[in-house]
Amino acid sequence: MYTTRTAMLVCCLLAAACSRSASNTTAPSGAPASSAAAPSAAPAAAAASPKLARIFTADMLGANLAYLETLTGPAFRSEDGTNTYKVDGCTVLVGVSVGKIANLGVDGYGGACRFNIAQYFAGGYDHPVPDQPTFNDIKVGLGGDFSADCYRDCGNAAAPVVSLSYEGSHADNFNELVASSPVMADPVLGAYSAWSDALVAKYGETAVANGKLPDTLGDVAARAFGPLHPTTIRVGQHLIPTPG
Numbered sequence: 001m002y003t004t005r006t007a008m009l010v011c012c013l014l015a016a017a018c019s020r021s022a023s024n025t026t027a028p029s030g031a032p033a034s035s036a037a038a039p040s041a042a043p044a045a046a047a048a049s050p051k052l053a054r055i056f057t058a059d060m061l062g063a064n065l066a067y068l069e070t071l072t073g074p075a076f077r078s079e080d081g082t083n084t085y086k087v088d089g090c091t092v093l094v095g096v097s098v099g100k101i102a103n104l105g106v107d108g109y110g111g112a113c114r115f116n117i118a119q120y121f122a123g124g125y126d127h128p129v130p131d132q133p134t135f136n137d138i139k140v141g142l143g144g145d146f147s148a149d150c151y152r153d154c155g156n157a158a159a160p161v162v163s164l165s166y167e168g169s170h171a172d173n174f175n176e177l178v179a180s181s182p183v184m185a186d187p188v189l190g191a192y193s194a195w196s197d198a199l200v201a202k203y204g205e206t207a208v209a210n211g212k213l214p215d216t217l218g219d220v221a222a223r224a225f226g227p228l229h230p231t232t233i234r235v236g237q238h239l240i241p242t243p244g
Contacts, residue, residue, distance in 0.1 A: 046111040049089075049090055049113065051087055052115055055104065056104055056115035058119045061236050063101050068094065072092065091107040095238055097238060102237045107231070107232045110229060114131045127140045128141060138164055138179050142177060144166030145165055146162065148183075149161050152199070161182050164180070165177070174237070175236060179233045180231070191224035195220050198220045
């Protein structure tokens with residue numbers, strides 16, 4: 001009798017275990033097929049500001065500033081030929097020349113604060129520059145040269161700024177692009193240090209500190225800054241200083 005009762009108990013336990021297993025793998029009607037949470041999709045990138053899309057058009061370059069300000073409102077700040085506007089939480093930079101728009105840009109570039117860069121340059125590039133580019137995307141897509149307003153011993157007046165500057169051809173309506181980032185913290189600081197150290201190793205501390213360099217080792221800069229995203233991007237005219 002004991003053996004029979006034991007066997008019956010084992011059978012009941014096995015039946016209960018199977019029932020629990022089935023309840024965990026079989027979804028009720030109208031429910032998801034599995035109780036295990038599926039991996040959530042990566043969040044979609046923030047949509048670009050619709051108002052910025054109206055500001056950053058190819059024909060806005062050369063337009064009257066008064067027209068632009070029907071979209072932006074009055075300037076938040078005006079300094080050294082550049083007006084600063086606050087638009088949908090973004091900082092818009094506008095270079096002004098004799099009441100006309102010479103160039104446009106965004107400080108704090110990324111997320112909703114971005115624009116269609118490729119529209120300012122000729123089609124047919126092998127690697128069109130995306131709306132949220134790294135320095136390498138710009139270097140490969142357009143070209144350009146790296147520079148800094150200080151390469152060594154910059155003092156405490158202001159953080160040095162690293163820039164990648166491209167001068168467009170006639171096919172690009174001679175539009176220029178300047179993408180830049182201030183050197184304030186890693187990873188930009190680490191990239192800047194690697195570049196600066198390579199310059200010192202080749203030209204010496206004094207020459208680098210004075211900025212008198214025959215070659216700024218653009219290949220080193222491209223490797224160091226390539227994966228990073230610039231924080232300011234500007235396009236248009238009068239962005240790159242004339243040599244001399």
